[in-house]
Amino acid sequence: MRMRLCFLLLPLALMTACTTKPLIRQQGDAATLGAQESRERALSGKDHWTVQGKLSVSNGQDGGSGTLTWRQSGDDYDFTVRGPVTGKSFRLSGGPAGATLEGLDGGPQRGADAESLMERALGWKLPMRDLQAWVRGLRADSGPADIAFGADGLPSRIEQDGWQVEYRAWNATLEPALPTKVFAEHPPYKVRLSIDNWTSD
Template identity: 30%
Template structure:
């Protein structure tokens, strides 16, 4: 058998094997309904990943390692840049948030969006992101468009000025959670690849 033929056969076997391990459900809408209920009960979680942000208007970009811990409504977010360039730290809840930039003193405000915009020139909707990273629409914004994949998980979402595309999921403790997320707005392009999930 020629090498090219062997290669094609191996690809077919791999795809078939994957399909057997993750069959397409008869009712994706029911899977989505049940999946939402499960995720909404997850109050405490941690993730580690690679985050890149491109500010379109300012023509600036940055990338680094993201650590996000969410505990009973309190979040600790660290965005660490390579080669010892420092890190951005965001800590807060629904009432108060503190931002610390490299080589600067911490600054406190009541809104993470306004705080980020005033200090960095751009803003991320942190209160919505803590839903989006789980693969859920946020109840804080109206949903303009919601598209599920063949397995009943969120694939595309439009809320506010943001388009969120879920490119890949990973099975964690019997649940499928996002592994690769693209988020786009008129001001920002955000890419998040989640390498590690922990939740309870």
């Protein structure tokens, strides 16, 4: 069960690039908001990237963790998680033509999209499309959002679609800066992502 839950979080990664921005209630002065809009414009055009790090997930009763490799190539994604003890891998991959989930008992499962496939196969409802934006410190294009900033002028929190996404650390040496610790919560669900490496293709 632990390994199974570990992979559940991964699907959050299947999102499409953010091209439009919803109306947003923002906290911050004009300079801070302008800097965030510049980040969003710059990152919306960079849709080929790889994240490597650690992932943990909980539904309030069960949870799990593992190492994550997430490759995004435009609308196509490849999300792989490996458990720390068994070494067993789970892979979620696909794009506009559909999604495939490998590593579960019974062989690969397929669906029209990652969200419906994960719900059917594992019983989880997760904002997979939104996470592609949130993991980069951006608001998703799915509806209104609240955003707050830290003393460094970078987002400290985004609230959207009932989820609260907190940014605990950033890599400010990158241009634009990108998060390294992302905590998302929508009780009872919790997702924790610690990013060791960002790579742009």
